[in-house]
Amino acid sequence: MPKKEVKITKKIESKCKYIFVVGGVISGVGKGVAASSIGRILSDRDLRVTSIKIDPYINIDAGTMNPTEHGEVFVLDDGDETDQDMGNYERFLDVDLERANYMTTGRVYESVIRKERNLEYNGKCVEVVPHIPLEVIRRIEEARDKANAEVVIIEVGGTVGEYQNMLFLEAARMMKIKNDKGVFFVMVSYLPIPSKVGEMKTKPTQYAVRTLNASGIQPDIIIARSQLPLDDRRKEKISMFCNINQGHIISAPDVDNIYDIPLNFEKEGLSNIICEAMDIKCISNTNEDAKRWAKFVKSTHSYKDTLNIAIVGKYFNTGDFTLSDSYLSVIEAVKYSAYTSGVKPILTWISSMDFEKDPKSINKLSGYDGIIVPGGFGERGVEGIIKVIEYARENNIPYFGLCYGMQLLVIEYARNVLKLKDANTREVNPNAKSIIIDIMEDQKEKIEKKKLGGSMRLGAYIAHLKKGSVAMKAYKTDVISERHRHRYEVNNAYREALEKAGLVFSGVSPDGKLCEIAELPDTKHPFFLGTQFHPEFKARPLSPHPLFTAFIKSCIKNKSK
Numbered sequence: 001m002p003k004k005e006v007k008i009t010k011k012i013e014s015k016c017k018y019i020f021v022v023g024g025v026i027s028g029v030g031k032g033v034a035a036s037s038i039g040r041i042l043s044d045r046d047l048r049v050t051s052i053k054i055d056p057y058i059n060i061d062a063g064t065m066n067p068t069e070h071g072e073v074f075v076l077d078d079g080d081e082t083d084q085d086m087g088n089y090e091r092f093l094d095v096d097l098e099r100a101n102y103m104t105t106g107r108v109y110e111s112v113i114r115k116e117r118n119l120e121y122n123g124k125c126v127e128v129v130p131h132i133p134l135e136v137i138r139r140i141e142e143a144r145d146k147a148n149a150e151v152v153i154i155e156v157g158g159t160v161g162e163y164q165n166m167l168f169l170e171a172a173r174m175m176k177i178k179n180d181k182g183v184f185f186v187m188v189s190y191l192p193i194p195s196k197v198g199e200m201k202t203k204p205t206q207y208a209v210r211t212l213n214a215s216g217i218q219p220d221i222i223i224a225r226s227q228l229p230l231d232d233r234r235k236e237k238i239s240m241f242c243n244i245n246q247g248h249i250i251s252a253p254d255v256d257n258i259y260d261i262p263l264n265f266e267k268e269g270l271s272n273i274i275c276e277a278m279d280i281k282c283i284s285n286t287n288e289d290a291k292r293w294a295k296f297v298k299s300t301h302s303y304k305d306t307l308n309i310a311i312v313g314k315y316f317n318t319g320d321f322t323l324s325d326s327y328l329s330v331i332e333a334v335k336y337s338a339y340t341s342g343v344k345p346i347l348t349w350i351s352s353m354d355f356e357k358d359p360k361s362i363n364k365l366s367g368y369d370g371i372i373v374p375g376g377f378g379e380r381g382v383e384g385i386i387k388v389i390e391y392a393r394e395n396n397i398p399y400f401g402l403c404y405g406m407q408l409l410v411i412e413y414a415r416n417v418l419k420l421k422d423a424n425t426r427e428v429n430p431n432a433k434s435i436i437i438d439i440m441e442d443q444k445e446k447i448e449k450k451k452l453g454g455s456m457r458l459g460a461y462i463a464h465l466k467k468g469s470v471a472m473k474a475y476k477t478d479v480i481s482e483r484h485r486h487r488y489e490v491n492n493a494y495r496e497a498l499e500k501a502g503l504v505f506s507g508v509s510p511d512g513k514l515c516e517i518a519e520l521p522d523t524k525h526p527f528f529l530g531t532q533f534h535p536e537f538k539a540r541p542l543s544p545h546p547l548f549t550a551f552i553k554s555c556i557k558n559k560s561k
Helices: 031-043 084-093 105-117 128-147 163-178 203-213 232-242 258-267 270-277 288-299 324-340 353-357 359-367 382-394 404-416 441-448 470-475 492-500 546-560
Strands: 017-024 049-055 102-104 151-156 183-190 221-226 249-253 305-313 343-351 370-373 399-402 435-439 457-465 479-486 488-490 504-508 515-519 528-531
Touching: 017 031, 017 163, 017 203, 031 049, 031 084, 031 151, 031 183, 031 258, 031 270, 049 084, 049 128, 084 324, 102 105, 105 128, 105 163, 128 151, 128 163, 151 163, 163 183, 183 203, 203 221, 203 232, 221 232, 221 270, 232 249, 249 258, 258 270, 258 288, 288 324, 305 324, 305 382, 305 546, 324 343, 324 546, 343 353, 343 546, 353 359, 353 382, 359 382, 370 382, 370 404, 370 546, 382 399, 382 404, 399 404, 399 546, 404 435, 404 488, 404 492, 404 515, 404 528, 435 441, 457 470, 457 515, 470 504, 470 515, 470 546, 488 492, 488 515, 492 504, 528 546
Parallel strands: 017 151, 017 183, 049 102, 049 151, 183 221, 221 249, 305 343, 305 370, 370 399, 399 528
Antiparallel strands: 435 488, 457 479, 457 504, 504 515, 515 528
């Protein structure tokens, strides 16, 4: 897939600029998408932009965080397990980010303590302030240098006033003192409209701004999130009580499509406001990238047909609610390929547990044009997923399995075609006679010693594709690089038998030992394919992933039949 090249032509004369994005009133207000959209509109003005996410957790990385609480774990090329907003940054900016672009409280403290143990502070008394904020600043500058950035956008997770954010805000305040015009603050705040009141209320945002003021920081721009656009009266009140220029209050009403947001920001002149306020000299926003983005956004609103796609997974339920963020990258990857193909995907979330509780409910899958099983871990819901895969295979419904979805594809085939009825993965049943999916050799010692955090097979690895396969037809090349996150792999002891039974391992590691893609030929099934890697992590709005596109095209053909 084409990558956006880093431009080396200098467009601004001043030093690097820093934009901190913070949240007010509620979490989940859309800071990540706002930060990504700001990056997009500044990138469209030919500025070199990089983005940083600060996660205020003690976890060293996002790999040990519960996906139903924190959202998906997004894996970078270098193997770092990060917050899902890193995926938004990559998709909006069309760049590959690095470990330097992600930090947590745990990661920052770990660095400071390690330096203290190595006497890198030359015998000083190491204190929370200033040494923790200084380490935060060092990491921001490291990310800046690696990207050769002219603008660095830093999203601070959570909301202002939370105890765990204080040290990151202190770092931002210290940077502002040293470089007044070079540091800019954007607050993304929420303005509720209580149903029984019927009026948009600004008071929560006023309190959020005053809380930020208590940290020594005054926002330069307020992005006002709400159900409806802001009226002038609300802008006047925010301007008066929050000490901010009325023209710097940006209305951000709810939208169905997050990719409209950069264009909506530009309608409010946001990039001009930022460039003028920060003394950035840049070109107009009419370059080729801006045109391509506008064309993509147009495709999301003009489609010829719809597709019904079932996503069968394990990480949907959080209390009485469904958290689709557990599979955010999968959702977006489907959208990119669908819109490019002229259709709109209608996604339905189905818990695999449903098919275990009521096996007859499997027949409802006949109403879908395609089925996706994304990644996961553990035994819960596994038998339900295997029933889904069997149904898709026998009824010629396009099936796309990702990571665990590929491993369970192989197990289903072993059970129902090879007739190895006890076929299983060691992860679920270590005592099964036929261990089709086994622990990777280099993972055994790590598990025994409980070295579990950040120790999976992570990041980008090369794979070779089989000529004439569905995979190679999609990629149009025989060598690919994809991102991984797993401990288990196809047991090569069963590989020959599976291949004789018709399953094709169309993608393998360079040494031929690791099965990366399993599929049925397109002469036997419209689309029955699984990947050990996570192709969704490399899908972009301007460059949809070829496997997702191949899957969508097969769904379109399936629907026409």
